Amino acid sequence: DTAVSQTPKYLVTQMGNDKSIKCEQNLGHDTMYWYKQDSKKFLKIMFSYNNKELIINETVPNRFSPKSPDKAHLNLHINSLELGDSAVYFCASSRSERGLAEEQFFGPGTRLTVL
């Protein structure tokens, strides 16, 4: 299946832990994104990478560090997890950020719960 995939689907962890969420797309896209959906269902951009290069960092705390080993993968590592980090995290991709009118395709989301 051609798609944007994320692992894990659910992540429950204690405050203060470090965790990672992985994202992969096999659509051949150059640009990948991380969005956060809060408890009120509001979706907001966190990061965007184009061909492994960071192009958007939306004033996210330094505890969040995206890593793009290649253009098909964009992982999100979170240090020292806090209660407020509980949310659903969505990965997305588009053909190219340079073609600004490109459609974005979303992964199924990772529900992070910090206890």
Add this chain to the structure above:
Amino acid sequence: KQEVTQIPAALSVPEGENLVLNCSFTDSAIYNLQWFRQDPGKGLTSLLLIQSSQREQTSGRLNASLDKSSGRSTLYIAASQPGDSATYLCAVKGNQGGKLIFGQGTELSVKP
């Protein structure tokens, strides 16, 4: 700063009705507008993408329109079905690195 608003926040209709969901945005300098569907506990499914140069897009029972100058888009759903029940999100892409700015969604419930 771009802001996207969706009205109504929730809508309940009987099966078979035609309905309109509204989306407005404050900055008309957009590249495109995308309508998504989100089922409970699931990801986002892209429904329709309207480029800034287009006025409307159609897919099956769905029709989305765009009036960039007035900062509005509508999603028209014909002959609604219970399976259409979901949250519908609109998002605009401006000139800030390709990021989408989302509205807060309209939660649609279609009753059999």
